[in-house]
Every structure is written in C-alpha cells, then in structure tokens.
Amino acid sequence: MTVELRHLRCFLAIAEEANITRAAARLHVGQPALSRTLRQLEEHLGVRLVDRSTHHLHLTEAGHAFRTRAITAVAAVDDALDPTRVGTWPLRLGHAWAALGDHTTALLRRWRETHPDTPLELLRISEPTAGLARGRTDAALVRGPARGPHALLLNEPRLAAVPTGSDLAGRAELALADLTDRVIILSPPTGTTTVALWPAAIRPSATAVVDNTDDWLAAIASGRGVGVTTAGTAGIHAYPGVTYVPLTDAPPVPVHLVWTDPPRHPAIPALLALAREVVAG
Incomplete structure (x- = not known):
C-alpha cells in the first residue's frame, strides 16, 4: 500500500x-x-x-x-503548494511573547542585511511551542524548558512588573517576599511563572489568571495585581502604567532556539549562528 x-x-x-x-x-x-x-x-x-x-x-x-x-x-x-510563497522561502520564527527581548531588532535587521533572499518572518503565537508543534513556524524562541533539537541563547534575569505609582514601583529592587501579599497575575498558556516560584513559607495565596501577555500587562497597569516576568518582556513590551523592577532572589529563565527534527528550513543553522552572535555582541 x-x-x-x-x-x-x-x-x-x-x-x-x-x-x-x-x-x-x-x-x-x-x-x-x-x-x-x-x-x-x-x-x-x-x-x-x-x-x-x-x-x-x-x-x-x-x-x-x-x-x-x-x-x-x-x-x-x-x-x-502555498501560492503566496512561490518564488521565495521565508524562514518563520515563532515566539509566544518578548521574542529575543532587547536583541530582537538587531536580529531582524542583521538577518535582512546578511540574508536578503530569505525573509525572516517573526510570528507571535500564544502557544507553548510558538507554533512549532503545529507546523506554523520553522523555529521558535522558547523560554523555559525546551524539547527536541534546541540551543541555549541566553539566561534572562527575572523582573517584577508592578503598577506605576504604587509603593513597589519606586524601589530599586525587590525580592519575592515583597510580592507575597499581592495578587499575582499569571498567564498559564505561555508564561514561565507559577506560585511554585515562591518558597512554601512565603507563597502568595491570591492569584488571577489571564490568557495572554496583553491581558497580563493590562491587569497590572490597572492595579489589579503584580507579575513576575523576564528582562525580555521589559525590552519589548513597554506598557503605560507598568514599571519593571529587578527581582533579586528568583532564578533566571533560559531562552532557547528550538526547531524540528529534521529541520523544516535549510537556513536554521544560519539563524542560530546569527542569534548567538547578536546575543554575544
């Protein structure tokens, strides 16, 4: 058969x-x-x-x-067989939020300079694998644990995201204990934060769940609660009413480039090399 x-x-x-x-x-x-x-x-x-x-x-x-x-x-x-892609073969790079943080613009611009014949399409897809598992992307920037072929690009420090004008916003740095008595805004579909981040003795008792990064930012800006994120979010998601403050006692979050086996696009090795170069530079 x-x-x-x-x-x-x-x-x-x-x-x-x-x-x-x-x-x-x-x-x-x-x-x-x-x-x-x-x-x-x-x-x-x-x-x-x-x-x-x-x-x-x-x-x-x-x-x-x-x-x-x-x-x-x-x-x-x-x-x-996609008629819109005949004559070119874009490389689709997925991310659930924050892409490559402060390095995102440099990556996109340098790729355009060094690979003008292969467009790099940055796609935000609110899924744990940023579209990779469903074939919507060729590679993905994933925060936290990665499965399948992947490479570590960097470790991002964690930050507290607090309402601008609140008593926490004026602090130079915060610890997890400073957030214990606040409502913690969580985004389970793609977020890297759960209440397990806090030691049991100071674990927050009040949480609120939202579906995506935009709703997460809006909830914090409105004063509904506070959140924990990474430096990448601050670099790419400036938001009126949200202040990011360094969090001193939370472990950093790894950022991986992930792809499939076999790779879906021949330019993935070049993307990995350039991403490493941009992050290092």
Missing part, C-alpha cells in the same frame, strides 16, 4: 481531537472510513499509533514520535 498525504492528515486530526468521531466530522469523512485509513497507516508502518482499547483514545509511544514527523511532512507539503 502507498501512503498518501491523506493518511497523515487523518492521523493528525485523530491525535489533535483525541476522538475518532470528532476527527471524522472535522475532516468531513465517515467514521468507518477514517478508522480504515488509520489502520492502513499503522499496517504500513508496522506499529500501533493509537491505543483504542479504553474509553479514551491515546497515542502510543510510537504515535507520539510519529506525530512530530507527520506534522513536519504535512507542513512541508503545504508550504510547497
């Missing part, structure tokens, strides 16, 4: 929906046809990709590994 692109799309829909019925509806095919397509793919690969033995559908270990390859393959075909 010859595996076709539809086999990969069917598998990815099942993986994302975690349900055969919903995946079939999404693809506008019958449930028996979708199950048959998945079975054909598994038979071709000689492994089971999906565990359907319980009430809940789960990917097997082989399924998780194959999912990354399938995403890369489908994204490559979609890119090749």
Whole structure:
C-alpha cells in the first residue's frame, strides 16, 4: 500500500481531537472510513499509533514520535503548494511573547542585511511551542524548558512588573517576599511563572489568571495585581502604567532556539549562528 498525504492528515486530526468521531466530522469523512485509513497507516508502518482499547483514545509511544514527523511532512507539503510563497522561502520564527527581548531588532535587521533572499518572518503565537508543534513556524524562541533539537541563547534575569505609582514601583529592587501579599497575575498558556516560584513559607495565596501577555500587562497597569516576568518582556513590551523592577532572589529563565527534527528550513543553522552572535555582541 502507498501512503498518501491523506493518511497523515487523518492521523493528525485523530491525535489533535483525541476522538475518532470528532476527527471524522472535522475532516468531513465517515467514521468507518477514517478508522480504515488509520489502520492502513499503522499496517504500513508496522506499529500501533493509537491505543483504542479504553474509553479514551491515546497515542502510543510510537504515535507520539510519529506525530512530530507527520506534522513536519504535512507542513512541508503545504508550504510547497502555498501560492503566496512561490518564488521565495521565508524562514518563520515563532515566539509566544518578548521574542529575543532587547536583541530582537538587531536580529531582524542583521538577518535582512546578511540574508536578503530569505525573509525572516517573526510570528507571535500564544502557544507553548510558538507554533512549532503545529507546523506554523520553522523555529521558535522558547523560554523555559525546551524539547527536541534546541540551543541555549541566553539566561534572562527575572523582573517584577508592578503598577506605576504604587509603593513597589519606586524601589530599586525587590525580592519575592515583597510580592507575597499581592495578587499575582499569571498567564498559564505561555508564561514561565507559577506560585511554585515562591518558597512554601512565603507563597502568595491570591492569584488571577489571564490568557495572554496583553491581558497580563493590562491587569497590572490597572492595579489589579503584580507579575513576575523576564528582562525580555521589559525590552519589548513597554506598557503605560507598568514599571519593571529587578527581582533579586528568583532564578533566571533560559531562552532557547528550538526547531524540528529534521529541520523544516535549510537556513536554521544560519539563524542560530546569527542569534548567538547578536546575543554575544
């Protein structure tokens, strides 16, 4: 049997929906046809990709590994057939927030100077992998732990983000204990801060959750609470009503460049080299 692109799309829909019925509806095919397509793919690969033995559908270990390859393959075909990208091959660099901080402008300008035939598209996507896991980007700037091929670019110091004009805003530096009795604004989808950052004895009891960086900044500016972020945020997200103050006793946050295996774009090594050069300079 010859595996076709539809086999990969069917598998990815099942993986994302975690349900055969919903995946079939999404693809506008019958449930028996979708199950048959998945079975054909598994038979071709000689492994089971999906565990359907319980009430809940789960990917097997082989399924998780194959999912990354399938995403890369489908994204490559979609890119090749995208009429808006004929004649050029942009390198899509994702980030969830803050990009490369103060180094962002230098990276974009120097890339344009040194690689004029390969546009570098900076895409803000509020996902943990900044679009990499879904094939929307070729590489991503990720703060915190990184999975898959990656390289450490720098470690960013943490800052407190507090309402301008508050008693905390006038301080030269702050410690985690100074924030304990405040409402901590958290952004779980992509943020690097949780209450576990504080030692148990001084852990804040009041938190508020927002969906993205813009809402996080607005909540702090309005006086609803305070936040903890990295120097990258201060470098790229100046915001009226928010003051950033150095936080002395919180560990720094690593910033990684992450890509897929195999890489989706041949210019990723050049991007890594230039990012390292810009950060070092």
